[in-house]
Each structure stands twice: as C-alpha cells, then as structure tokens.
Amino acid sequence: MSIATPSGDTIAAMRFLASLFATSVLFGQLPEPKFPRPAPQQPIPFSHKLHAAKSVACVTCHTMPPPGDFARLPKTEVCMGCHSTIKKDSVVIQKVAAFHTQQKRIPWAPVYRIPDWVSFNHVKHNAVEGVTCATCHGPVAEQDTLHREKDISMQACMDCHRVKNASNDCQTCHDPR
Template sequence: MVHTVSVLALMAAAQLPELKTPRPAPEQPLPFSHKIHAALLKCNGCHTMADPGDFAGLPATAKCMECHSAIRKESPHIQKLAQAHGAGEKLKWAPVYRIPEWVSFNHRQHVAVEGVTCESCHGAVAQREVLRRERDISMQACMECHRQKKASNDCLLCHDRR
C-alpha cells in the first residue's frame, strides 16, 4: 500500500505544480472560451507547434473564420474578429505563460515525453472559459519534473543560448 502511494505521488509530480494563487486573467481582445472551442477541435488544430517546435503558437484569424464566416456572425465580438481579418490585422492576445527568451524551452520535445500532455503544464484548459496562469513555470518547477523524469538539470541545458 505504502509502495503504491509513493509511486502514484511520483507520477503525479511529473507535471508543473499548481500556483497557490493563480495570476489574474489578462484582458483579451475577445472573450475566447477554451471550453467551447476545445470541444470542437484538438489543441493542435489551433496550436500547430511550427518548426522547430519551440512555440505552441497561436492561430491566425483565418483559422477562426473557417467557422465564424458563418457561425454567430451577428455577435459584435465576431464582427470585431471579421473586421480584423478583413483588414489583415492580428488579434493582440495577451500572454498567459511566458519565460524569459534566454531560457531554452521546446514544446514539441516536451509533449513527446511519455505521460506529458498540454494539461501537465497548463491545467484543465478544455474546462476553462477564460485562461489565467494557474501553473508554476519557475526554474524550480522545471527542475522538479526533470528530477522526477531523470532528465538533466545541467545549467547549460536551459541556459545555453545567451
């Protein structure tokens, strides 16, 4: 029994820990709901992890218009979306999760690790109406998972590009 519990504890730790106090949700240009949209499309339908896979990436307005040229056209939010799309303007989504650019991090390599999914580091996104930072992305939190998964914690692993 004790053994089972400790194995489960180890498995549960192979993710970023929850923040005790989540960051407040930043103001976004549109009230975009992951709860609605993740029921319609897989994460990688919008977050395509373009080569080399460092960034998950955000969808262009053309992706949104695949549906919204027809769906909810009468909504003022969708009119704002269509207007930006027509003018060739990007939507200025406010960042939720960011680490300094001098820290190496690659999305594709992390989701390739067995047992690691988007939810391991971002929480139950598909249940969220609004995203806010709810997981800890500090150096300590990165290193804790590396320890659990027996990945290197050499300083140069994450700090080699300066």
C-alpha cells in the same frame, strides 16, 4: 534605541533601499507574482471550454512548426474558417471579422511566458510519456478564460527533470549560444 544617531553606513543603506523602492514604484518593477496569476484582459472573450466542447483539437489552433520551440497563436484565418458562417451575426464575431479584413492580428495578452534566454521546446516535451498540455497549463479545455494556473518557474522545470531523470545541468536550459 539609537534611531536618533544612526551611523553613516546605516544612512547610506537606508538611502540605497529607499532609491530601489522609488525606482520600482516609478517604473512599475515591483515583483509580480509568477503564479498563479489573474487572467489578463483579452481583446476578444475567447472561450477554450466552448471550443473544446465542439471537439476542436488544441493543435488546430496552436501549431508547433519545426523546431517546435513555440506554440503559435491562431491567425484570424483559422477563426474565420468556421466563423464566416458560424455565429456570423454575433457582435463579438464581427469584431474578429474586422481584424481579419484589416489583416491585423488579434492582440492577445500573454498568459505563459519565460524569458527568451531560457531554452524550451514544446514538441520535445509533448513527446514525453505521460506529459500532456494539461501538465503545464492545467485543464484548459474546462476554462472559459485562461490564467496562469500552473507553475513554470525554474524550480518547477527542475522538479520534473529530477523526477523524469532529465538533465538539470545549467547549460541544458541556459545554453550560452
């Protein structure tokens, strides 16, 4: 054992690692598990299960305007379209109504996100045979609260591209625009 007399290089390496550790603790950058993730705290307890049971289609709330990259989260107008009458005396619905009258968006916590510099198009993927929302987001219609239950890592993207004969060239998803 030579702990008593570590070389200069060892000390430098240890200092470097210690500083990395301190930085990540201070700035909260310890790697978060990408999947599965626990459900984030939401400002309003919204249940997909309850709404799916009332036969509200996914795209009623999640419109995907051209070019189709993003699925929008519903504005409060969409909620109030039903809730100005349905359950309007509920305390939670009154919170939704308050956001609406103040013309504020409900600050929903994100569940599925990839970095901005990765290309992804919802509409093109939904058009692939055999692919549904559940392929990438799990059985949303059965959930009261959403958590990231499906893998959307680079590996997961590439696994499906391999199976479906879609391109796995780096520029497909990392177009240097």
